[in-house]
Every structure is written in structure tokens, then in C-alpha cells.
Amino acid sequence: MKTIAAIEAFADRYDLAIVGAGPAGLAAASLAVAHGVDVVVLDENASPGGQIYRAVTSTPMTRREILGEDYWRGVELVQEFSGSASSYAPSTTVWNVARGLDGDSLGRDFEIGVSLRGKARLLRAKEVILATGAQERPFPIPGWTLPGVMTAGAAQIALKSSGLVPDGHLVLAGTGPLLYLVAAQLIEAGASIRALLDTTPRANWMSALTATPGFLASPYLAKGLALLRMVHRRLDVVGGITALRAEGQKRLNRVAFERAGRRTELDCDLLLLHQGIVPSINLSNAIGCAHDWDDVQLAFRPQVDAWFASTVQGVAIAGDSAGIAGGESAAARGRIAALGAAFRLERIGAGQRDRDAAPLRAELALLARGRRFLDVFHRPAKAFRVPSDDATLVCRCEEVSAKTIRETVMLGACGPNQMKAFTRCGMGPCQGRLCGLTVTEMITDARAVSPAEVGYYRLRPPVKPVTLAEIAALPQTADAEKAVAR
Amino acid sequence: MFRRLPEATGAPIPFTFDGREMVGRRGDTVAAALLAAGISVCRTMAVSGAPRGPYCMMGVCFDCLVTIDGAANRQGCLVLLVEGMRIKTQAGAPQAQAEEGAT
Amino acid sequence: MSDVRLETDIAVIGGGLVGAAIAYGLAREGRAVRVLDEGDVALRASRANFALVWVQSKGLGMPEYAAWTRASAAAWPALAAALREDTGIDVGLSQPGGFTLALSEAEMQRRMEMTRLLHNQPDMVKYDYEILDHAQTSKRLPAIGRDVVGSIYCPLDGHVNSLRLFRCLHQAIKRYGVGYHPNCAVETITPIAQGFALEGSFGELRAGKLVLAAGLDNARLAPMVDLEAPVVPSKGQIIVTEKVAPFLTYPMHTLRQTDEGGVMIGDSQEDHGFDTAVTTAVISVMAQRAVRMFPLLAKLNVVRTWSALRVMSPDGFPIYAQSRIHPGAFLATCHSGVTLAANHALTLAPAIARGGLPRGTSSFTSERFHVPTLA
Numbered sequence: 035m036k037t038i039a040a041i042e043a044f045a046d047r048y049d050l051a052i053v054g055a056g057p058a059g060l061a062a063a064s065l066a067v068a069h070g071v072d073v074v075v076l077d078e079n080a081s082p083g084g085q086i087y088r089a090v091t092s093t094p095m096t097r098r099e100i101l102g103e104d105y106w107r108g109v110e111l112v113q114e115f116s117g118s119a120s121s122y123a124p125s126t127t128v129w130n131v132a133r134g135l136d137g138d139s140l141g142r143d144f145e146i147g148v149s150l151r152g153k154a155r156l157l158r159a160k161e162v163i164l165a166t167g168a169q170e171r172p173f174p175i176p177g178w179t180l181p182g183v184m185t186a187g188a189a190q191i192a193l194k195s196s197g198l199v200p201d202g203h204l205v206l207a208g209t210g211p212l213l214y215l216v217a218a219q220l221i222e223a224g225a226s227i228r229a230l231l232d233t234t235p236r237a238n239w240m241s242a243l244t245a246t247p248g249f250l251a252s253p254y255l256a257k258g259l260a261l262l263r264m265v266h267r268r269l270d271v272v273g274g275i276t277a278l279r280a281e282g283q284k285r286l287n288r289v290a291f292e293r294a295g296r297r298t299e300l301d302c303d304l305l306l307l308h309q310g311i312v313p314s315i316n317l318s319n320a321i322g323c324a325h326d327w328d329d330v331q332l333a334f335r336p337q338v339d340a341w342f343a344s345t346v347q348g349v350a351i352a353g354d355s356a357g358i359a360g361g362e363s364a365a366a367r368g369r370i371a372a373l374g375a376a377f378r379l380e381r382i383g384a385g386q387r388d389r390d391a392a393p394l395r396a397e398l399a400l401l402a403r404g405r406r407f408l409d410v411f412h413r414p415a416k417a418f419r420v421p422s423d424d425a426t427l428v429c430r431c432e433e434v435s436a437k438t439i440r441e442t443v444m445l446g447a448c449g450p451n452q453m454k455a456f457t458r459c460g461m462g463p464c465q466g467r468l469c470g471l472t473v474t475e476m477i478t479d480a481r482a483v484s485p486a487e488v489g490y491y492r493l494r495p496p497v498k499p500v501t502l503a504e505i506a507a508l509p510q511t512a513d514a515e516k517a518v519a520r
Numbered sequence: 521m522f523r524r525l526p527e528a529t530g531a532p533i534p535f536t537f538d539g540r541e542m543v544g545r546r547g548d549t550v551a552a553a554l555l556a557a558g559i560s561v562c563r564t565m566a567v568s569g570a571p572r573g574p575y576c577m578m579g580v581c582f583d584c585l586v587t588i589d590g591a592a593n594r595q596g597c598l599v600l601l602v603e604g605m606r607i608k609t610q611a612g613a614p615q616a617q618a619e620e621g622a623t
Numbered sequence: 624m625s626d627v628r629l630e631t632d633i634a635v636i637g638g639g640l641v642g643a644a645i646a647y648g649l650a651r652e653g654r655a656v657r658v659l660d661e662g663d664v665a666l667r668a669s670r671a672n673f674a675l676v677w678v679q680s681k682g683l684g685m686p687e688y689a690a691w692t693r694a695s696a697a698a699w700p701a702l703a704a705a706l707r708e709d710t711g712i713d714v715g716l717s718q719p720g721g722f723t724l725a726l727s728e729a730e731m732q733r734r735m736e737m738t739r740l741l742h743n744q745p746d747m748v749k750y751d752y753e754i755l756d757h758a759q760t761s762k763r764l765p766a767i768g769r770d771v772v773g774s775i776y777c778p779l780d781g782h783v784n785s786l787r788l789f790r791c792l793h794q795a796i797k798r799y800g801v802g803y804h805p806n807c808a809v810e811t812i813t814p815i816a817q818g819f820a821l822e823g824s825f826g827e828l829r830a831g832k833l834v835l836a837a838g839l840d841n842a843r844l845a846p847m848v849d850l851e852a853p854v855v856p857s858k859g860q861i862i863v864t865e866k867v868a869p870f871l872t873y874p875m876h877t878l879r880q881t882d883e884g885g886v887m888i889g890d891s892q893e894d895h896g897f898d899t900a901v902t903t904a905v906i907s908v909m910a911q912r913a914v915r916m917f918p919l920l921a922k923l924n925v926v927r928t929w930s931a932l933r934v935m936s937p938d939g940f941p942i943y944a945q946s947r948i949h950p951g952a953f954l955a956t957c958h959s960g961v962t963l964a965a966n967h968a969l970t971l972a973p974a975i976a977r978g979g980l981p982r983g984t985s986s987f988t989s990e991r992f993h994v995p996t997l998a
Contacts, residue, residue, distance in 0.1 A: 449663020
């Protein structure tokens, strides 16, 4: 692995650029390099691993049992990658991926806008694999913007990378496997949790069991049950939560919830929210890849083929960014995507590609067993996806309330893009990451149509902020000059 | 809000936050160092003035924006803490400031 | 609205700034109006305009356009007041005068020559403007960079918050009872005895009068009522920065700070058909020019870029027309939906309600594209 620490150290051109150094990106890179592909991995974080294996080779955590064996599995992936001939650019922001137009100087290459230590550059690559992973689903409840309210994933990141555990009155709330995993990890690390408020709708039990009898054969079953038992034994789990508010003036000091029509309040310094993870699609959306609404996972995911190739030729999407399937699946999907890319780059033939992919596909099939159970069982309640309280902020950046969104639908804004123009919802620096799904589902709810019909924001570069000076220093053309200085 | 586990024994990294001297550990991001130091509010909103603190810790939410060594709107959760960093609360919309010698 | 037959006094096709402003004006005249619009994803120049209420530089080759533009800028405070009264929304109109900055002597000469030609036209409306050198410019705009060689300042220029205007117009028409129908693209228009029948997947709408305000789609729709709208797309790209504390009260021709704090940087002009991709090379030139104009912008983060299509007629001027063969069918198309919003709502719409076009707009019909003009 060749680490790129300065913008000048990049080559002008690579065969394959991989965005993201989580399990999908790392596995894809290691495999592609082994087939003679010239690879660069571009990652926003300072060390490889993505979120699931965050800081796995640099964490201060020494007691293995706190984070659990699933976490340490990441070491092998990182070591394999470190031993490979891949180029690796940590702390690097990818702010644009654009396909060259026929006839211009790019040919069919991609132009990749990157920024490292305050300097931007345009790289070229023949193939791109997006391994941008997942993010936690927005959890728009009253008070969710108060300091002291964080996501469960955020607390896990603080634990993994800095050995931090919550102190003081701590409450966890929501649903999803990660919520219970974080609870277990925090308990092991010595945190004292006042309560876990479980918002999983009671009806999910039945729908999940009837929809997916296959769960009994799932590798998740034993693991999941053990986790549930441990958490239930060690802390106060309150189920059937139907309403949740974070309260406080300048910061959180109380969480209020309703259960069976009864309101309860708990003093609280830190509230960790979580209701599942959803694909990170900002980059694939901006590139122009087609996306579908996944009605089980309640999120948009890119359309991909058997090689995880998107609808934009040359762009593959692997790992959770192609639909949530978990970290182990992500690595296998990354490898399959890498085989597809190596084939298109003519490093391997179709025969070898298919042969090498076969065991990976078998692995994926095994890992997929019971996944649907998790999706259906942890499907978050509508009350926590479509906020009914008028004052709840939907767009954290521009501070747009649920009331404004609903009023604007009544005005005739039939989709998120007109909504955005009318309200500024989604125009802030997070570029819709924390409001996009909420807005789609709120419009869906108000118009009584499908989320697929409502659609999502149409995103543009830069998908992450980059300074004017950085953009100003990029290569220009005579045509561009003519188009502007008229 | 957070405390550091005893095994987190990375090298200490001194920095300042709004002029106060603080110490983080090697491997901390700016946001993690602030949380460890008991700082829960790192900026106020340009729209309403409401206080905000780190929310996602993974570069998604942009709520941990701070001013670092004079540069505004840095994502605290993505920037590794470096010795001597001068970190400031970002109050509302920052001032646009010219680089020296530019005008 | 699906598979239903509706009737209305006046149908406006297009719910962008042009259509909404006209619908607003018609509704204020007491007319029953329905607006048929496309859906969430459409070309929508109204979501990507630069928000200037701009007078200087407008009308070279057509002094009537200079007068029309000037009149609209003058009428803008009345529109802003009417909208505030009807909706409670302040659209952020500010008309402190505006600057066109030049970054080279050649640019300055070109701008000055264009300004001279503009104002030397016969029948040109008279208004003040100033040509300023670097020192004079920097007195009024202390933040300019040393690369700014000079500027042209016109006291009539200004800007608004155009997205808020867009929303405000929609809120206002709703208040007046205008029916707004998104996802109702019009496929055919058929002149009938008492007006027009509009058909699409939504069903049928019968209207006594018809206003085509469909932007680039006017090119397709106009011939159905014997009008002509030879408009083509002209691509423009825009950069938007994060919010910063107010530092710029005046709008520039290609750079302005919004009342929310973000800085908008425009604007390219390219002919690429209907392509709306943002291209790095163009964005880079725009960013570089912006930083040369105002070096304090260098460290600002770009949070969004945008690209959309202007609605360009062959000579760049608006087209306003009523069908001779099918009276009651009107056409309105332009690429200055913000500047001209006041005229559209307060002058054009009342005239259409009365059955004609306003005085002083006879030069704007598409017939001008067929008459050889005298040099």
C-alpha cells in the first residue's frame, strides 16, 4: 500500500478509483490490485476500516470483548489491503465524479474531484467503484438538534477511535441491530445506561416472523439473540415506545416518552438515537445513477447488476451503499465488483471472473439468509419517520420545520426538488443527508402516493464542500473562459 | 458527557478551545477531543442562533462545524487533532476574511 | 386532477416565475385562473435564476426592452408590497444599485462600448449610470481585489430573494383561489368555440383564455394556437457558497450575497442543447473570477452548484404575443423572470385580463423575427 499524504503525490490517472475504505472498498482494492489493476482508494477518514471497522488498526481499545469479535474481523481486511500495491489516500474528500463526454479531452475516463489538506485536484480513472457505505437514518423527533443528542453510531465511533464512553445520565432510543450492539458495547465498556427505549412497533414481531420463516436458518439468529439477552439482562429496556422528545433549553436535560398512552420523563445528559442505517447515495445520485425505492428497507438504493455495476457505465457500487446488507456482505460485494471492473479493464477473462465470483456469491447467499427478518423486524415506525409534531426540525442545516414542509406540500410542491426551492430544505452543507428521506416520506404521506413517485433530491457537485480557492485553482479551458467572461 | 477509558493512553496533544487550554489524545478527531473535554456545544446556527454539538461523528451531519486555526466551517469529526490547534466556537455565519496580501 | 373535465376563465400553462406572476396578476383582477404545471423534475429555470432585478446592459438592439425592463424595476417595490400584504412574506427586495466589475482593460473597454451603444440608440429610455475606475469602485466596494480595473454602476439595479419570491407567488395565487395543478403537462391545445381545450394525462381543461408561460416548452405549444416561440436553451451554471456574515450590500452582475448570507456566483452562458451537467472547468473559471473580484471569498466553502437552461429567443429579448387567428391565446416568454415579474403581474396580466397586450409591447411579438430590420 502506498499512502498518499499530499495532493501532489497522486498520479494523474488510475485504472480504478475506489471511493471509501470500508470493507467493500478495501476488499475490492486488494482483489483488483492482485489482478494487476492500478488502484487508488480515496477515503475521508484518517485510517482504513470505514465505520464498521473504524480505527481497527489504531484504536486504543485493548480489551477485545468490549467491541466484540465482529469488529476485530476488520484487522484482516486492513492488513491484506496494507500489504497490497494499492494507492491509499486517507483524509481525502471526493467532491465530484463526472463522466467524460464523447469528444472532449477526457474521452470515456472519469474525472474525479478530490481535496486533500486544503488543495483540490482532478484525477482521472477508467473505472470507479463507489463504496461509500451507509449512514444512520434520520430520526426527526422534537429536540433532536439539541447538543447532547447524538446517534448511537456516533458514540460507537467515539469509543472505537478514541476510547470514549458516555458519562452521566445516558439513554438510548430507537430500533435496529446497531442500537443493541452499541448498548452491549457501552455496557461492556462500563457505561451506565439509564434505559433503552425501544421504538420497534409491536406488530413488527408478527410481520417479521410470517414474512421470513428462513430466519431460523440465519447466521444472525444466534448472534442477535445473545445480544438481546445480554442487553435485557443488564439494563432497563422499555418497549412499545410511541412518542419521544428530547427536551432542554441550550442543551439536552430530559427525555420524555410515551408508552401505552402514559408519558414518562427521564433526566438525561446524553441521548443516543438510532433507527437503522440507509445507503449513502449522495455521490451515486450526483453522478446520475438510477435509484429505486426499497420498500422493505425504506430507502433509495442504486440499481445495480450482478457485478454491482450501476446504470452509469464504468461506475460500480458495492457494500452498503448499494443496499444495506452488513459488513461481511460488503467485503464479498466489493470483491465481486472488483472482478467486474478487472474484467472490463481486460485484466481477466469472463471465465475467470465468473469462476472467482462463484464462491463469493455463495457466501453472499448465506449472509443474506435472515437479512429480511432483520429489515422487517426493525422497520422503524412511521411516527418516527414522518414527524407529526409541527415544530420538529426536518432540515437541521436550514432549520426547516415539519409544519413548513406540510404547508408547502399543500401549496403544490409535489416533490423534494420543488420543496427544496420553496423552503431551502436540503440546501445546507449536509446536502440532504439528514432530511432527504424524511422529506420524501412526508410528501409521500401527504400526497398518498408512493415514495418512488415522489423521488429524491437531484444532487449536484460538490457532494462535500470544497473552497472557492480550491475550485478556482483547477484546470480551465478556453471554452470555459469564453462561457463565463463574455 | 464522555470520559476516557483507562486503556486510552495515546500521547497527549495540547490544543486550545476558545482560548482555554485543553489536552486530547493522539488519534482523536477535533470533535472527539472536544467531547472528551466536556464540550457539548461547538457552534450556533446562522439561521436561528440555536446551539449545536457533534451529532453523527462521521462527516454526515455538519453539526460539529468549528473554526480551526482561523479557517471556518471545518468538520470537527473529520479533522485529526494536531498539537497546538486553535479551535473556536463558530458563532452563526462566519466572517469572510481575505488572505493576507490578496487585496 | 385526473381524468376530469374542468373549466376556468383563464388557464396559465407553466408554474414558474413567469406563469406564477401572470397568474397572480390575473387573480388580482378577479379572474378565475388555473395553472397547469409539470412535476418535481422539470427544466425549471425558476429554480436556478440569479435573482437580479437588473436594468443596466439590457436592451442593446431593442430600446423598447430597455424601457420595459426599467419600468419593471420601478414597479418592483409595488409588487413586493402587494406580495407582503397578500402573504406576509418579505421577498427581500433591495435596489441599492448594482455593479458590473471588469477584470481587465479589455473587458472594461468592451463593457463601456456596449453601454455607449445601448444609450446612444434612438428612443432609448434615459437613466443614470456611472463608469468608475478601480479607486472609485473601491470607495463603494472596499472588499474588491486589485484585479478589478473598474466598473459600471447603475443606481436602478437590485436583487431579491428569488426562491422566496417563487414560493411567495405560489402562496399568493393559492390565497386568491387560483387552482395550481402540478404533474399536469399539457399535450395538446385545441381552439374551440368559446376558448381552448387543453388535454393531457390529467384529462381536459377548458378555458376562455390561455397564457403560454411554459418556458422552453412554449416552442412546442405555441404553434397549436397559431403563435410562434422559437426559443432555445442556453445553459447557465451557478455556484452557491456557505453562509457568511453580511459583507456585500450591492449586487454585482455575476456575484451577490443573498439576504440569507450565501454568496451566489454566476453565470456562464453555453449552448449545449438540453444538457444541464455542471462542468468543473466552467465552475472553476467562475470561482476564479469571483475570488479575483472579492479575495475574501477564497476560503469560503462551495456548498452547491447548479446548472439550468435559460429560455432564449433568437435575439435574446422577450416574446409577448396574442394569437391573431385564435384571440385569447397569449404567449409570454423571457429569460428575466425575476426582473420582469413586476411587469408580468402588474402590467401584462391586467392587460390580458382585458383581452389585449399592454401599451408599449407591440415590438415584442414574434413577428419581429420575420421582418428584416433596418440597420
